[in-house]
Amino acid sequence: MKLACWNVNSLKVRLPQVLQWLQDNPIDVLCLQETKLTDDKFPTTDIEAAGYHVVFSGQKTYNGVAILSRHPISDVVKNNPLFDDEQQRLLTVTIQGMRIICAYIPNGQAPDSDKYQYKLKWLAALQNWLIEQQKTYPELALLGDFNIAPEDRDVHDPAAWEGQNLVSEPERAAFQAMIALPLVDSYRLFEQADKSFSWWDYRALGFRLNKGMRIDHILLSTPLAARCQSCVIDRAPRKWEQPSDHAPVIATLA
Numbered sequence: 495m496k497l498a499c500w501n502v503n504s505l506k507v508r509l510p511q512v513l514q515w516l517q518d519n520p521i522d523v524l525c526l527q528e529t530k531l532t533d534d535k536f537p538t539t540d541i542e543a544a545g546y547h548v549v550f551s552g553q554k555t556y557n558g559v560a561i562l563s564r565h566p567i568s569d570v571v572k573n574n575p576l577f578d579d580e581q582q583r584l585l586t587v588t589i590q591g592m593r594i595i596c597a598y599i600p601n602g603q604a605p606d607s608d609k610y611q612y613k614l615k616w617l618a619a620l621q622n623w624l625i626e627q628q629k630t631y632p633e634l635a636l637l638g639d640f641n642i643a644p645e646d647r648d649v650h651d652p653a654a655w656e657g658q659n660l661v662s663e664p665e666r667a668a669f670q671a672m673i674a675l676p677l678v679d680s681y682r683l684f685e686q687a688d689k690s691f692s693w694w695d696y697r698a699l700g701f702r703l704n705k706g707m708r709i710d711h712i713l714l715s716t717p718l719a720a721r722c723q724s725c726v727i728d729r730a731p732r733k734w735e736q737p738s739d740h741a742p743v744i745a746t747l748a
Contacts, residue, residue: 529558577619
């Protein structure tokens with residue numbers, strides 16, 4: 495079983511890339527973030543033609559999440575029932591007995607902004623939702639764009655980012671609270687190359703100079719972590735023409 499997440503930064507723009515990537519990669523479940531499409535505009539037909547079931551929750555211009563699966567999808571929950579929110583950022587489903595949660599966690603903008611406070615409230619509500627879900631589903635995976643670099647080694651220049659959103663102590667504490675549930679950062683189960691990132695700014699030759707961050711994550715409950723054989727970041731799509739600024743992350747389970 496291969497699970498993947500990918501912030502595509504507009505599915506309308508990057509649908510051909512997603513379809514090509516799925517053709518090249520035998521993925522069972524793909525969680526997408528920042529689809530930026532209202533539900534009536536979602537390319538269901540194209541995705542089903544590629545052999546995938548799909549559920550989605552979107553809005554115009556911003557946010558939006560979707561889950562694609564080669565296996566039937568059931569028990570769909572859109573958004574977080576424990577958090578009143580108009581933004582479409584969370585999608586929870588069951589696939590082959592596994593609870594899959596696709597999350598696009600808010601960026602937060604800056605620690606002195608209202609958006610940052612919204613991010614912290616959103617993360618606290620997500621924590622409560624995860625606790626609730628784990629009561630029923632021992633096999634749980636949380637995938638998506640967390641907009642959090644958990645450690646300094648996940649940042650190309652920690653000193654330059656000190657005190658900013660994505661790396662601030664409250665955000666990292668929220669990430670560690672999820673780890674304590676427990677959930678396991680699947681990428682860190684394995685030896686990885688230094689300066690391994692999943693996001694690079696479009697500006698200032700960010701990708702070419704590898705000035706990135708690891709902010710896209712796959713967290714696994716203990717039973718799933720025990721089955722995890724590998725976790726990798728696929729940098730290849732970031733080299734394509736008109737790419738997303740994020741790269742897919744893939745976890746392989748026995």
